[in-house]
Amino acid sequence: MAVQRLSPPSAWRIVLPGCLLLVVLSSCHRARPVIAVIPRTAGNTLWEGEHAGAALVAHEKGLGIYYNAPTREDDLSSQLGIIEKALDRGCNGIILSPVEALPVRTTIRRAIEGGVPTVIVGTDLGIPAGKNLAYVLNDEVAGGELAARRVARILDGKGSIAIVGISSQLTSTAIRERSLETVLAKEFPDIHVTDRRLGLPTVPQEQQVAEELVSKENPVNAIVALSEASTRGAYYALVEFNRIGKIKLVGFDQDLLEPVRSGGIDSIILQNTYGMGRRAMEIMYGQLHGAPPVPRATLQPVLLTRDNIDSTQVRQMLTLVWWYDE
Numbered sequence: 001m002a003v004q005r006l007s008p009p010s011a012w013r014i015v016l017p018g019c020l021l022l023v024v025l026s027s028c029h030r031a032r033p034v035i036a037v038i039p040r041t042a043g044n045t046l047w048e049g050e051h052a053g054a055a056l057v058a059h060e061k062g063l064g065i066y067y068n069a070p071t072r073e074d075d076l077s078s079q080l081g082i083i084e085k086a087l088d089r090g091c092n093g094i095i096l097s098p099v100e101a102l103p104v105r106t107t108i109r110r111a112i113e114g115g116v117p118t119v120i121v122g123t124d125l126g127i128p129a130g131k132n133l134a135y136v137l138n139d140e141v142a143g144g145e146l147a148a149r150r151v152a153r154i155l156d157g158k159g160s161i162a163i164v165g166i167s168s169q170l171t172s173t174a175i176r177e178r179s180l181e182t183v184l185a186k187e188f189p190d191i192h193v194t195d196r197r198l199g200l201p202t203v204p205q206e207q208q209v210a211e212e213l214v215s216k217e218n219p220v221n222a223i224v225a226l227s228e229a230s231t232r233g234a235y236y237a238l239v240e241f242n243r244i245g246k247i248k249l250v251g252f253d254q255d256l257l258e259p260v261r262s263g264g265i266d267s268i269i270l271q272n273t274y275g276m277g278r279r280a281m282e283i284m285y286g287q288l289h290g291a292p293p294v295p296r297a298t299l300q301p302v303l304l305t306r307d308n309i310d311s312t313q314v315r316q317m318l319t320l321v322w323w324y325d326e
Contacts, residue, residue: 032062033063035281036067036086036094037067040073041075043071045255045318046255049272049273049277050277054277054280056278057277057282063281063284063285070099072202073099073201074202076100080104083096083104084107087111092117093284095284097120098122098125100169100170101124104125108125117287119280119283120134121136121137121276122136129295130293131293134297136296137296138271138276140173143176144176144181144183145179146269146303147176147252147269148188149183151191151248152187152188157188159220160193161184162220162222163193164206164210165197165199165252167226168198177226197213201229206225207240210238213237214241223247223249225251225252228254228255230251231252231253235264235265248266249266251265251268253268253270255318257309260306266305267305270303272299272300274316283297
């Protein structure tokens with residue numbers, strides 16, 4: 001059975017891989033090893049990319065997948081329940097993208113102490129990597145640097161900005177924010193951060209935060225949104241108050257591509273979640289077969305702009321067109 005991966009010749013599209021490849025397993029007790037893949041949320045291009053990458057490697061290596069996820073990115077209790085269910089069913093390994101870092105530590109410690117290989121994708125839990133625990137991370141420092149230099153470029157090195165979507169629950173977002181501010185302070189002293197807002201769970205809540213910022217009599221010159229929800233919320237606020245083009249928006253983790261084409265969103269810093277899913281499953285396969293531990297792998301983000309939105313690199317990160325040829 002060969003695997004074919006095709007790129008459409010002209011217009012590219014996104015196909016949710018769960019519809020093409022996987023039948024969610026009713027039980028993890030199978031003759032072949034079964035890996036639980038648990039992203040932050042389902043039906044989202046960002047995390048479906050991880051799903052696709054993990055699924056393709058699992059097929060190549062003869063592994064099964066139990067795929068399940070919360071329907072909302074803020075649904076911590078559901079994610080914890082899914083992890084517990086996977087462990088109770090005897091899954092042979094877990095690949096997890098946590099909704100929050102701190103609350104999942106106890107459950108993950110239970111897994112690794114019980115000998116279940118675990119790969120954490122997207123954020124550091126604060127538990128040291130070891131025999132049964134590895135991390136596959138986005139380079140958040142590089143992401144913050146990309147955002148800082150993009151803001152400096154579009155503002156010609158001077159102006160005021162707001163940072164929204166700062167999370168106290170995920171180390172990844174906190175690292176983005178620190179990296180962004182470090183580069184601005186060191187390289188662009190005439191750009192001032194005048195507002196910093198903590199991230200909220202839903203897009204409507206983030207939109208309310210952004211509306212407060214953009215409706216001021218003297219609003220900021222640009223907004224940097226550190227999460228998918230805050231990027232969407234900020235974009236909707238700019239549309240609502242007719243500030244498109246007047247206030248620049250640099251976001252993270254977003255899959256709204258048309259506003260990038262039109263200029264409503266200046267740019268997006270993208271995680272390569274497809275590559276992260278592939279690497280996570282490769283590490284998992286190695287763990288199951290006694291390979292030397294790979295404690296940490298880091299992938300580079302990409303700055304998506306109107307100029308490179310149709311580039312081969314971006315297509316590979318966002319276009320999930322693949323199937324099996326019997």
